[in-house]
Structures are given as structure tokens and as C-alpha cells.
Amino acid sequence: MTTKTLNIVIGGEAGQGLVTIGELLAKTLVECGYEIVVTQSYQSRVRGGHNTFTIRTSNAGLAAPQETIDLLIVMNEETVRLHREELSKNGLVVTDSSIKIDAIPCLGVPYGELTSRRHENVAALGVATFLLGLDKTVPAQVLERKFGKKGAEVMAENRKALDTAYQWTSDKLAQARPEALDFLKLPETKRQSPRLILNGNEALALGALSAGVKFCSFYPMTPATSIAVTINQYAAAMGVVVEQAEDEIAAINMAIGAAFAGAPSLVTTSGGGFALMTEGISLAGMTETPVVVMLGQRPGPATGLPTRTEQGDLELVLYAGHGDFPRAILAPGSVEECFHLAGKAFELAESSQGPVFLLTDQFLADSFRAVVPFNVDELCSVQTGTDPSPAQSPYRRYALTEDGVSPRLLPGFSRHLVIADSDEHDEDGHLTEDLEVRVRMVDKRMKKYARLKNEVIPPSYLGAEDPELLLVCWGSTQGSVVEAAGALESAGRKVGVLHFAQVWPLVAQHFVEYLNRARQVVAVESNATGQFARLLERATGLQIRRQILRYDGLPITPQTILAALKI
Amino acid sequence: MSTLQDFGQYETAWCPGCGNFAILQAVKKALVASGLSPHQLLFVSGIGQAAKTPHYLNANVFNGLHGRALPLATGAKLSNPALTVIVESGDGCNYGEGGNHFLAAIRRNINLTMLVHNNQVYGLTKGQASPTSQKGFVTKAQPGGVLAQPFSPLAVAVAMRAGFVARSFSGYEEHVTAMVTQAIAHQGFSLVDILHPCVSFNKLNTFTWYKERCEKLPDDYSPTDWEAAMKTAVKWGDTIPIGLIYKNEQPPYEENFPVLKKGPLAKQGVDKKALQDIFSRYL
Numbered sequence: 001m002t003t004k005t006l007n008i009v010i011g012g013e014a015g016q017g018l019v020t021i022g023e024l025l026a027k028t029l030v031e032c033g034y035e036i037v038v039t040q041s042y043q044s045r046v047r048g049g050h051n052t053f054t055i056r057t058s059n060a061g062l063a064a065p066q067e068t069i070d071l072l073i074v075m076n077e078e079t080v081r082l083h084r085e086e087l088s089k090n091g092l093v094v095t096d097s098s099i100k101i102d103a104i105p106c107l108g109v110p111y112g113e114l115t116s117r118r119h120e121n122v123a124a125l126g127v128a129t130f131l132l133g134l135d136k137t138v139p140a141q142v143l144e145r146k147f148g149k150k151g152a153e154v155m156a157e158n159r160k161a162l163d164t165a166y167q168w169t170s171d172k173l174a175q176a177r178p179e180a181l182d183f184l185k186l187p188e189t190k191r192q193s194p195r196l197i198l199n200g201n202e203a204l205a206l207g208a209l210s211a212g213v214k215f216c217s218f219y220p221m222t223p224a225t226s227i228a229v230t231i232n233q234y235a236a237a238m239g240v241v242v243e244q245a246e247d248e249i250a251a252i253n254m255a256i257g258a259a260f261a262g263a264p265s266l267v268t269t270s271g272g273g274f275a276l277m278t279e280g281i282s283l284a285g286m287t288e289t290p291v292v293v294m295l296g297q298r299p300g301p302a303t304g305l306p307t308r309t310e311q312g313d314l315e316l317v318l319y320a321g322h323g324d325f326p327r328a329i330l331a332p333g334s335v336e337e338c339f340h341l342a343g344k345a346f347e348l349a350e351s352s353q354g355p356v357f358l359l360t361d362q363f364l365a366d367s368f369r370a371v372v373p374f375n376v377d378e379l380c381s382v383q384t385g386t387d388p389s390p391a392q393s394p395y396r397r398y399a400l401t402e403d404g405v406s407p408r409l410l411p412g413f414s415r416h417l418v419i420a421d422s423d424e425h426d427e428d429g430h431l432t433e434d435l436e437v438r439v440r441m442v443d444k445r446m447k448k449y450a451r452l453k454n455e456v457i458p459p460s461y462l463g464a465e466d467p468e469l470l471l472v473c474w475g476s477t478q479g480s481v482v483e484a485a486g487a488l489e490s491a492g493r494k495v496g497v498l499h500f501a502q503v504w505p506l507v508a509q510h511f512v513e514y515l516n517r518a519r520q521v522v523a524v525e526s527n528a529t530g531q532f533a534r535l536l537e538r539a540t541g542l543q544i545r546r547q548i549l550r551y552d553g554l555p556i557t558p559q560t561i562l563a564a565l566k567i
Numbered sequence: 568m569s570t571l572q573d574f575g576q577y578e579t580a581w582c583p584g585c586g587n588f589a590i591l592q593a594v595k596k597a598l599v600a601s602g603l604s605p606h607q608l609l610f611v612s613g614i615g616q617a618a619k620t621p622h623y624l625n626a627n628v629f630n631g632l633h634g635r636a637l638p639l640a641t642g643a644k645l646s647n648p649a650l651t652v653i654v655e656s657g658d659g660c661n662y663g664e665g666g667n668h669f670l671a672a673i674r675r676n677i678n679l680t681m682l683v684h685n686n687q688v689y690g691l692t693k694g695q696a697s698p699t700s701q702k703g704f705v706t707k708a709q710p711g712g713v714l715a716q717p718f719s720p721l722a723v724a725v726a727m728r729a730g731f732v733a734r735s736f737s738g739y740e741e742h743v744t745a746m747v748t749q750a751i752a753h754q755g756f757s758l759v760d761i762l763h764p765c766v767s768f769n770k771l772n773t774f775t776w777y778k779e780r781c782e783k784l785p786d787d788y789s790p791t792d793w794e795a796a797m798k799t800a801v802k803w804g805d806t807i808p809i810g811l812i813y814k815n816e817q818p819p820y821e822e823n824f825p826v827l828k829k830g831p832l833a834k835q836g837v838d839k840k841a842l843q844d845i846f847s848r849y850l
Contacts, residue, residue, distance in 0.1 A: 194850045195850070196846060196849040196850060197849055197850075198849055202849070206845065206846065206849075209837070209842060209845065210837065210842060211837075212836065212837045214646070214832035214833070214835060215642065215645065215646055215832060217642065234841075234845050235826070236825060236826070237838070237841040237844070237845065238837070238838060238841055238842065238845070239826040239829065239832070239835045239838070240826065241645045241646070241824050241826060241827070241832065243641075243642075243645065245638065245671075246638075246667050246668065246670070246671035247667055249635065249638070250635075250637075250638035250641075250667070250668055250671065251638075253631065253632065253635040253638040253639040253642065254638045254639065254641055254642030254645075255642060256631070256639055256642065257611070257629065257631075257638065257639035257640060257641065257642030257643035257644075257646065258642035258643060258645060258646035258832070259642075259646075260629055260639075260642075260643060260646075261609070261642070261643040261644075261646035261647040261650065261831070261832075261833065262646055262647060262831060262832060262833025262834075263646040263647075263831075263832035263833055265642070265646075279632055279635075280632065280635070283631060283632050283635075287629070287631075373846060373850070374846060376839050376842055376843045376846070377839070379837075379839075379842075381836060381837040384833050385833060410647075410833055411606075411609050411627035411643075411647075411650065412606060412607065412609065412627065412647055412649060412650045412831070413831075413833070414606065415604075415606045416606070417605055417606060417625060417626060417627050417628075418627045418628075419622075419627070419628045419630075420628065420629045420630070421622075421628070421629075421630040422614070422630060422631050422632055423630065429628070430622050431619070431622060431630065
């Protein structure tokens, strides 16, 4: 089977409907049986500015974005100016015929003659369908599902725009040099059984719903907002209370209150909002209240680049909250992993009775992929609280136990009283200044690390058994690192990839051999100082000197890595 | 039904003569009068001398962070509306550190009772100015006197048409009991601002100072007249009105969530059929 991978960029101003074209085309490609990786780039404004919706597609497996552009569908002139340097050798620009472009291959589409302004989006989809050699009936079905409910007339207009543009492209290319555009034709591929199209945030939301989230409080902040918004969309059907708090401090405290009263609870935020929550994180640690925090990273410090991507908040999350208390930090590497680790986060929060963090970033949050449907029957939801029937009176919320985890009764569900305190407290929950009790309670809380360590997800390893080069990464960069490693392998090098989907706690024996065995270790991260490499050094004493770091706000691509390694 | 003994008797960390003693006693009486048992109650407090009150009675308790009792209580109420939730903390905690939450709780009209021990000074941190300290009030931290205007919680609450707005004084224990009992019975957000002396750090607003000024609202006072309530709420001088200043009946916040009609969130599982339908939307 010949493998072909294409990168399609749709660009224009905010409000020009480019996301609509992008989503329709992405759906069409997936239904035809291709893989996709979507990258969305937008500016912090509602109208105007320069935005792109990029679909990388292939008939083979795919998990990373790409820098060069094979097909550039533009809604304005600026997009051409900004991206012409990125066009691949045969790269084609599709534009409105009124926009004049020199010296690069360009297909000017007379949208105005073919359709009304309102349907230019769908017409562009028709052009792309022809250029990519896709079965024309598929986008028609995609449109039917999107607009079918709006009535026969709306559907007929859309269908007409699609067909007219498709036919126009076919006729136009029949006249002149069609072979030059053959490289845009995707090889035929087998239709697959239906797949879900999800971005990272949607997968997190669905994962949380599956796990049994019942309370979600948040304050809007890009790029995390859509997690809470997606949960809210299904709040009535799934029985969830979603509350937009007055600020992030309220959001975390509400979630702690809801969790204390028994609801599996979630807050969603980004770095700046999370910074405000940190005293609350400490409170969850002290009162041993389970709470899940999903943090979509964007470049800081301060307001930073609100709509771009970075992995710069690892140390913030690792050290957030004053004092010592256990925590776990998960960092999914793919959209599928977003779903599963959301569930894992709720399990860990409940079993360790404390805060659990899930770190993603703008790139993964907005990146659509095709995902094999989850089997609902296999999904487990979290069981909250402890059965009160065997509890002795007086119930002691912080009873000392072997593993530090005390039975957690919920207030109001029995005659037992539940006392929680942010002050140091005795086993009964009441505040104390007995310094011996203090030591016992710190030890009790820290003991819970043993349980967290037992449940750690070991890093995944992919590649040669004795690699000369080991690429170490965490979270959303997985796909790019794996693809870069594949390219290096094809060039004859022995390469391994060690990817961490859980970055805290770290269990050194899970991975220290990999670090020792490789001749050279390179850390790949989207931040300026190699925060995870520093954490690995803390856990193992091994220093990773060579680091590939990207912090311009764009995602790490295979090209980023290959260029840094000078391949 | 419960008795005073059900709510226990504990040693406290308060100074002899502190107004908190009378408030604690009045709260216990109000709980008995409300027919509530300890396990039906959740007290949420912040940090400060007043915030220790829930430790001195039998109930479910969450003693949280300074200023953050209201959002925590809001989360708990939205998680289990069957709990009678009472926030109890001081003026610094509720009006200073937690000011934004005070406004938001009033706007939501969440069904909980907020008891503010208002002694116009920070006690636990040893005598700095609070948001309700009078202009010119001299402390070690404000040696030239307080420069800012005092916060007027009742005026703000009435202006925002909070559900239930009352003031009381620890010197009139039966009055405090009556106000707290009514506040608990009110369906929606209820505020009882309870003036009390700080014998250690407020030498200006003493027991006598309050006693000379606090005056019960007349029997014919109508708490449903918003304009009259506004005028009453801003009165602060030789006479300080105490009693139920303003009241309205609005559906409490938690009634907006259909899921809560099915009971506490902790008892609600995952509907796998609904989940499957949601997954299908992404096909």
C-alpha cells in the first residue's frame, strides 16, 4: 500500500466560517477511511485576525501535525502572504478568483458565480473533495447530517453549492494540467467502521462523564473552557451540576464543598486561573477531599499568549499549594488517552482522597482525531464515599490507618458527623495544636503516596531494544516524537521513544534502565527550560543535557525535532 | 427533634467576655427551635475567631479557608440540597477576603444561612482593622487611624435585593436566636449580621457602645418594603436598627437544577444509555 500524507490548511479571518469548512472536511476524510490530526491556530479576538484550521490526513496511521502545506484553502489575501513560504514543492493555493496571486500554483474559484456568499464554505468543501479524489457522496452525507434538520430547502441549497463547486473543479482541471495536481489525490482506502471525531477537550469531557463526574465548577479561560461547556451540554442528560463561578478561587472551593458532600467533582482552568486556585489545592490536600483539576496549558507568564500552546505549567502544578501533601499529575498524549485518563483521574482522586491533576494544552485541546468508539459496557464509574453502616461512633474522619486512607463518610447520609478542617486536626477532624498529633497526621497524609505509586501509569516505550538515541517526552508531544523517531529509523538510526502519560509521582525503576541504556538521551518539551527533564533528574539523579525545546506558542512537530537533530 | 444537649458543650479558645459565647448559645437554641438534628446540618466556616464556632457544637463541619466559606458551602448545597447549610465566620473573613463571594451568593440566592460575627476588628491576628472598622479607628497596624470608609454589608445586601437581611446584637441573645431561626427557615439566601464586642482589641465599639445604640425595629416595620429597607440598612450612628430589615421570596438557586430534584448527587450513577447516545453524536 502506498502511503500518502497531506497537510491541508484552511485560513482566514475569525468569523469567515473556516472552522465550518474544516470540520466538514475532517468529517468527510474520516468517513472515507482516512486518519486526521487537526491543529487549530487562532488569535485572542472574536472577529478578524488571522486564523487557521489545519487538517493533516493520511491513509496510514497519524498522530502529529506538520509544518509544510500541500493544500492551502484561503478566505482572504493575508492568509496567502502569511503562509506562502510554508507551501510544499507542489503545494496548491485555492482562493477566490478575485484574489490575485503571483508566482505560486493557484486555483482561483469564482465563488460568486457558483453560489451565494452564504454557501462559499460548502463550495470550498466541494473543490477540496474533487482535488483530494474523495467520493462525492460522502460530503453530501456529512452535510445531510449537519443541515438535514434545518429543512429540505436549506439542505438543497447546501447540496447545490457542493455539487456545483465539485463539477466546476472537475471541468476546470480537465482543461489544464491535471497531472500536476495528482499529488493531492489521496490513495483509495478501505472504509472503516464508524469512528468518533473528538478533540482533546471533548474527550476529557466525555471521559469525565463516563467516570461519573457530578459537579463541575469553572471560570472561563482559554483553552480549557470547552471542557466545562461540553459537560454542560450533557448536564441534564447525565445528571451533572455545572456552575460558572465568580472567580477561580470560588471554583475550586465549590468543587471541594461539592466533593465533601459526595459529588465526584471537577474544575477546569488554564495556568493563570490555576495560580489563583492554589490555596484551594492545598485545602483539598489538607482536608483529604477528592477533586480533579483539568488544566489546559497556554504560554505564560501572566496572560501570555492566550490562544497558543505550551507545556510550561508542569512545575506550577507540581508545586502548587503550600505545605506537603500527595498529588498525582496525568498528561495524556493523545485524544484517546484524554478520555481514558479523565476516568483514571477520578479514580485516583477518590482512592487517594486528594487532588489529582490532568495537564493538557491548547494543541491537544483543539486537535480533532478519529477515535474508535468506546465500549460503554466496559467503562467504570467512580464510587464515592464509604459505606457508613460499619462505622463506629464517634466516627473519626481522619482515623489513622495502615495506608493513610481513612473511611470517608459523607455528611448527611447517616447520623455520623463528618468534621473536616483546614487547620491541622486530630483524627476526629477538630483543630489541634498538639505537635505530636501534627507529625502523625502529616505522616498519615504522606503515606497515601504509596497507594498513588502503586497505581502509577509507567511510561510507554517504543523502539529499538538498545537505542543509540532515546527521545524522552510527556503529554501532547507524543505523536510528533514518535513520528520523528520513525523518520530517524528509516534513515538507519536506532531510536527509542519514552513517553510519560503520568508525570507525577515518578517511579524510577519503571524507566531508569531506558535512560541508562541509551547512548544519547534527548528531552523534547514545549517549554523554555526543560521542566520535565528537571523533574526526571530529581527522581533519578540523571541529568538530560540535550533538550529540544519549543516555546513560540506553536506545537512541536516532527520537523521541529528533526531540524534540531540536524537530520 | 433535638435538644440543646444534642449540640454539646465544648471548651473554647475565646477570651472571657467575648460576644461569641452568646452567639454560640443563641445558634444552638435556634437549631433546637428549627427542629434540626446535628447530622442534618452542615456548618461551613472560614478562618478567624468566629470561624471556630462550628468546632464548639455538634454538626457536620467544614472549617475551610479564610474568606472562602461561601463558595465551599455553595458547592456542598448544590451537591446535597437536603443539608441545612450554615456559613458562620467573621467580618474580615466574609466581607474582606471573601467580598466577591458575598456578592455572588446574594446574586445566586443559594439557600443557605450566613451568620457574620461582626465585631469591626480582626481578633485572631490581634487587632488590625476590618472592612467594617470605623473611619479613624486606631490600631497597631493603622496607627494613624483607618483611612477607608467602612463596608456596609446590610446596605449592599438590601441594594442587591438579597432574600433575607437581618441584624442582631450579641447582647440580646433571644433576639439573635429569633433572627437565626427565621434565617434558617427562609428558603433562599439569608444574612444575619451579628454585632458583638471584641473585649481584647476593640476598645471603641464596646458592649456598652452597642447596647446604647442597638434598637429593635418597631412592630409595624414592614421588611418587604424595599425603599424603606434601604433607608433602614444605611442607618448607623446614635441609633443602629436591629431586626429583620428586608425580605423577599424568590425561588432558591438549587431549584434551577432539575438533577437535584432526584436527590443528592452522590447517589446518582452514570446512565449508560444516555452516555451511549452522547457518544453517538460524535460519529
